[in-house]
Amino acid sequence: MKDFLIRLVWRIFSGILMVLAVASLTFFLVRMMPGDPVNAQYNQLIMQGMTPVQAENQVKVMYGFIPKEPVGQQFVNYILNLLHFDFGQSISYEGVSVSHIIVSAAPWTLVLVFTGLIASFLIGVLAGVIAAIKRSSPFGTSLTVSGSLLHGIPQFVMGLLLAYLFTTLWPLLPFGAPYDSSIDPGFNWPFISSLFSHAVLPVFTYALSSYGGWLLTMKSSVITVLGDDFILASEIRGLKASTRVGYIAHNAILPLFTLFTLSIGFMFGGSVFIENIFDYPGLGNLLLKSIDTRDYPLMSGAFLLITIAVILSNIITDFLYSIVDPRIRR
């Protein structure tokens, strides 16, 4: 128990260090921008007729620091604001705080990717088991081949192909936007069904492009376990087939468990292409838009959130794994 706490504290500490490192990276990145956007913003505000004090305050609200201050002071202010979960104010959505924009974009990404992740994981793992057990039969081989092909196709190619097939060639599904703009958003059937049908293609794209990876990993994991001595031993001890399959599945899925929980972390930043192609208002799109409009506070905020998600899932994975695998447990 004491060990557990020490490790937890250590992991959280190093996680915070990591977040600070990424935060300083974005800070200096913005400072390095061609034409120094912070200064430019300040000058623009002066030109709009603000007094230097007003302009300074406005810039500070947006970026978390004032351009006239020395760099060290700016950096400290920026970090201090971050520690209060204050990511600054957006430039393109005037007067709206970055955290507000991020919080409203996150659910779109989460629902989209989480559904795709769960679906691809379940189907991929199942197919992987079958591909491993039937690896010398044509069916098993074709499963493996399907997996490697789908694994090899990049997400944006997959998205474009699916979009072409199901919206242009066979116009079965709507293309672009998260829901039909002619319908009033609200808790009514037309809106929900519109949401649903608009989500099918993006979810499918995500699921299909990650399915191959799960299949291949699960297949090789099962094959490794099948070669383990204790599987032969369980056969020679005459254990029931169902018990043996349970042994194999339990041992084979453990390595995938880590990958799965890690994927949850990468979820936040993992759908840039899909959101772009299908015009979904999630975090990935937010990041792209912020770059398009040179909305640097928004960009740093979105990027920071994506990183924090990964770091958090790393820590959680580490601890969950030590619970799931008795060999790690003390």
Added chain:
Amino acid sequence: MTNASSANMENVIEEKNQDMAISARNINVVYSTPTGQIPAVRNVDIDLPKGSITGIIGESGSGKSTLIMAIMNAVTKPGKIESGSVILDGKEDMLKLSTEQQRKIRGKKIGFVFQAAQNSLNPLRRVGQQILDLGRSHDVKDLRALIKYAKELLMRLGLDADRVLASYQHELSGGMRQRVGIMFALVLNADIVFLDESTTALDMLSQASVLEIIRELQKEKKLTIALVSHDIGVIADLSERIEIFYAGEIVEEGKTDDVLANPQHPYTRGLIRAIPKISGDIDSAEPLKGASPDYKTYQQPGCLFYDRCPIRTDECLKKRPDLTHIGKSHKVACFRVGVHD
């Protein structure tokens, strides 16, 4: 012991153990490899008399482990049993039973103790849970009694039973795992037990105490034991009968002290001379010439030992000798019996 009295003893033993726990005939196992078909076990007949300990000796790659896997009908790919029969208790043929019937025999009637270096336990389940899995698979009604018996066995084996049952495999040392393996082989009251290099990776003292326990349990439960090893010492110490295996064939068999005191096959003689011993004259010891059998050895038409044999003749290259009686229960596969090197 004089020759006459030993022959007398043999008679008694032969009569007593007429019925065989396992009687395997004409076992052939072939491995398919990129270089061709390799007969890993060829025309092997082997009997395990009830209540006896039989030792099977062979170097690595001699096919001895394949043979006992064939008896269990559990040869793994790329190996395949080409022909043969394995009669259990003079009744059913293991190789002809349905998969489900075979499964019920494995583990329940025939116990198996794996190599010490092998991990025969599921790393993710506690030992106790795995005993329950075993019991459920073999339709044991009273699982509580099963656990109780397992504890009793573990205690006999010198282990802290409660602690072991609550442990995972990685929490046990090599010697402890091996004892747990023996418990698994015996907990369903199997009367035939196979031991495949079961003490090889253990320390001297652990090995000696494990062998001692096996000896005791065998006497008490009248077990039929087949012991497979490359270590002639372990086999000579424990077994009553001995089978010398070379390149997939039995080249000599008989009572242990008979075969060791009076070896007739040049391989047996060479092997005995080649092992480092604690007793006897060190200068008379000599390594066996040549290399251990490899895939080429298996493919020659004549005697498989030809290329390492000190007393070979041209005849040996043409034909392969059959295993023939030279005494009451002593058999040798050699054309040159009686010729000394």
Added chain:
Amino acid sequence: MGTTSTMKSIKQFNPKAYQRQSFWRAAWKAISRKPGRLVGFIIIVIFTLMAIVGPYLFPKELPIDPNAIYAPLSWKYPLGTDFEGTSNLALIITGARYVLLAAALGALFTVVFGTVLGLVAGYFLGWSDSVIMRITDFFLTVPSFPLLVVLSTVWNFGHPLAMGFILGITGWGGMARAVRSQTLSLRERGFIEAARGLGLSPFYILFREILPNVSSYIGMNLLTSITGCIYAEVGLFFLGVVPFHVNNWGVMLNMAVFSAGAMSSPSALPYLLSPLLALLILTLGIVLFLDAVDEMFNPRLREDA
């Protein structure tokens, strides 16, 4: 062994030449053993040739044809034309250089950084290991594609070298960690300790003893990193976050989807599909060829062939 007699006759010449020769011969044997590998090899060779000589086959400014805007497939335009009437095939061929060169450089940076840092960390351990692994953790944790997107605001990706460098920087973490863990497990094997006991230098041990043992892993990673780099860079261009300096497949995709509206107007479809096709065929080639890599570098597998 059937090769004994040839070995003897070759031995009289030059053993080193024999070994060098034997690698290429064995490599070719491994490739030609299965038709799939051969197909993969041929695809890779064709694309490489395309990248090397492609731009010389066409004038610097590709001809435009106002009469053949979005022309259908024909002998003159095997893959149709784009919004200016330029042949799609010519665009693919001339665009291959940037894509492949940047990907090759990216993969090379990835593999070189990853291998050297992984070897050093795994072999010397101690403080160099701690420092390297902390940095590796950092790069592994920061999601690389969003990072690339963010970096695109400050970095000029006009030259393939610049693109390759950034791809390498963001991608070496996984490689370093894997090479380190392989080095650690090789350290446990006796031969590294034996080499040290024999007084061989750390340089010799790192690059002559350990490196050949991870070479098949490195070879495979080189190929998979190439595909990874191609996707990442084409993706960046497709998203339009990187300014278009030169023609390449990603630019084509972006224009096709966001300017030409290929999704809704079927006439522009060849413009969209031709870069997709190029990507898919190249991927297929690399996937098929990967199968041969292990056999090329592993003497144990080589002999059986």
Added chain:
Amino acid sequence: MIEIKNLEKYFTIKAKFSDRKIVHAVRRASLTIPDGGAVSLIGESGCGKTTIGRMLCGMETPSEGTIIINGQDISKLRRGARARLLQKIQLIHQDPYQALNPTHTIQQMMSATLKKMARQKKKGAEWISQRTNELLKLVGLDPSTILFKYPHMLSGGQKQRVIIARALTVEPEMLVADEVVSMIDVSLRLGILKLLRSLREKFNISILFITHDIASARYLGSNTELYVVYKGMIIEKGLTEQVIRQPHHPYTQALLSAMPILKGIEKPGKDRFVLTSQFRQSEEEQVGCLFADRCPFSQPICSEKRPELISQGNSTDAYACFFPEIRDVAAVSVDH
């Protein structure tokens, strides 16, 4: 001559994240190996015998004590000089399957070190290939068939011979042979043992032979000394044949009793006993005799005070026991 004096080794094991465990692996070990001499270290796995060998090769640093090679205390030497001296002691690994680089041919392995030697001796490529052939023949291999092979094409015995030949390239004065025959087929073990013996006799190379199998220690030559190690401490020593026939320490006797009996060839010694209790790495440091908890002959004083290794009468024999008694435990030949 190589001398070890009062060698100690502690290992710190990071058992858990927060606490550390210190293992006393070697306790005040002293031994002397003359040029061309041989010493066998006998004990169970984990008894510290391998650690002694590794300290001698410079693979581990002693926590305390001195190692003197040819009159020079190696801890007092500079790094370069120490490395040069330690190279005179070569370790032969237990596992021949792991000790050869799978990507190198035998010729590549041999020439890697021979190139260095050639540079020192100002010899050319000719010398390297000549020396390669010479050494391979010396260990009983045929250079023409083996030179361009990869390790996986050789048998375990051949691999072990290659490893010995490679160790000989640096012209060592001593070989530390750590369980060198345990992974080799029984029928081929004697060949390796005889090779080691001939290296002693022909080239005056001394041998530190580390094993758990007393029987194989007999085959290194009659003047081999046997040291029995238990929990890091040398508990008995003497000439091999003498220790086997007249063991004083109960632990030595237990080891000898544990040797399997070859029925028909051997019969057990009349005092043979089997030790059934298990070896345990005790949590806290024992005060008394390290073997007291398992010893069938222990008395109360054994767990209170620790006996020292004391020579008895003549200079070679010594044992650490309060109640030494010769027991006839080793198997003897049956006469036909």
